[in-house]
Amino acid sequence: MTELMVQTEGLTKRYGRGDHSRLAVDGVSMTVRRGEVYGFLGPNGAGKTTTLRMMLGLVRPTAGSVSVLGRPAGRPDVTARVGALVEGPGFYPYLSGRDNLLVMARYRGLGEAAVADALERVDLASRGADRFKSYSLGMKQRLGVASALMGDPELIVLDEPTNGLDPAGMADMRALIVALARAGQTVLLSSHLLAEVQEICDRVGVIADGRLLRESTVADLRGHASLRLRAEPLDRALAVASRVAGDDAVRLEQDRLALDLPAAAAPELVRQLVADQVDVLELAVVERTLEEVFFEMTNHPIPETEEAVR
């Protein structure tokens, strides 16, 4: 049993030739481990879908390599163990949702029980007999996920699975992915919605303009929490804060102090402030959202991104 479900090395895709060529994916090296929910994060057009297509053998890399389940991507024995929904659900419009899954089940060599089970899991059992073309965007998306789930594949690749879903549908989809992860399935999830990834992913890879900017756990990416303090008088508060956190770890932000201290340091800080007759008006633990980190990363691309990846 391989522990690396997906491994890419310098994966590159260039569309077109000569002056008009476009580098869609540029030297992406990433790994997805067994049993994790991996968030593949990036703005639209960043190269997420092209990378996923190369992992599934739909698109041939220009350079670099990609192995899935320890074997070269796209081989029949690999694809059979991977379930995928890539760039929107592709189904026969004239067939019912159930018949569409039945066709795919036949390709996979699965029985009708797998179809019924998959429809149940995405809450489409009651609409299974309706034609695909009569489905709403959200239902089409759910059918795509159902197709990816059929036969309990070892790796499930979902490209923007919440596209077109309403807030309730999004919550259902998140719950479904979490349930899959609990059941031991590995999920590779791409998204441009950061909040979504933040809640359910173990690790994330951030891609922009075809380059993988960073790959790490969500917690590492967000960095440590910090404290925000509002207290009077300010000058005495600043003195105390500097004593507790160190001079370099305190910044003045308008009428507040920002301290690079973990949440666990809050009680001690308050004790010291009170002992020095400082009135504590407000103390908050502030965590950066993935969104803030993300914009920091994509708006000011770090020159040594290669280093950041390694």
Added chain:
Amino acid sequence: MKATDAMRSTRAELLRLRRWPAVWVTLGAWTALALMFGYVFGYLAYKTGDNSFSNEGQTMYSVLHDLMPVSVPDVLLQGMPMFGGALMMVLGAIVAGSGYGWGTWKTVFTQGPSRAATLAGSLAATTVFVVGTVLFTLVLYLGVSLTIAVTESQDVVWPSAGSLAESTLAGVLVLEMWALAGFALGTLARGPALSVGLGLVWALVVENLLRGVGNLLGAVEALTHVLPGTAAGSLVGSIIGVDAGGGTPGVVDTISGTQAAWTVLAYVVALPLLSLALVRRRDVAS
């Protein structure tokens, strides 16, 4: 390519083709046209004694003879080079081409079976429909001609098993070739519309024009001898004969029956290989 994967793909394709209204519309159009040109017009002409286009210069006896069971092998083939082929080309083109716009090939290619196995399955399923169409038409014709014979109190003379088998085989070859041509065009164009349009213009117009020009220019004539329409028409013409006055559209005697049969067979082998080469090589980007 594993045999089990090709088998699974065939079963999957049969399911989705069987439940596709467009397939039945296409095959229904063939049945309706075949029945009309094969029997309805001829029978009406016989009953009313009109000199309509389909019985020009024929005696009433020969009109009735064409409607009898003994003529089924000829009637079966006469519509195939022209509209039979055109409709099968439409079938092949929609089977191969529609999946690109719908994104279904993308979904299918991520299920497990290799692209070669998937393509083999799709072609096998299409072939099942082509063969089924020929056999259904044969049975239908036998039934209709028998009914006419009984109604008109004629002696029922059955065609020989040999001539029935020959016509059926030739029919399958011709229709299969056009279906495979449609499939290759649909794969090439990655959509049904352009491939159906170009294919029909080719089969119905361009080949006839080229045969016309070929009478004047030697080089063009040599070219027309290897074209699919000429081959199909000549194969049918060698079996049912070509009327002096032009006769049935598309039925010709440009090349010999043997050469025609080999040419059609060559297309039946080469066209799937073309589709396979395209499908295996390409990126699936939509």
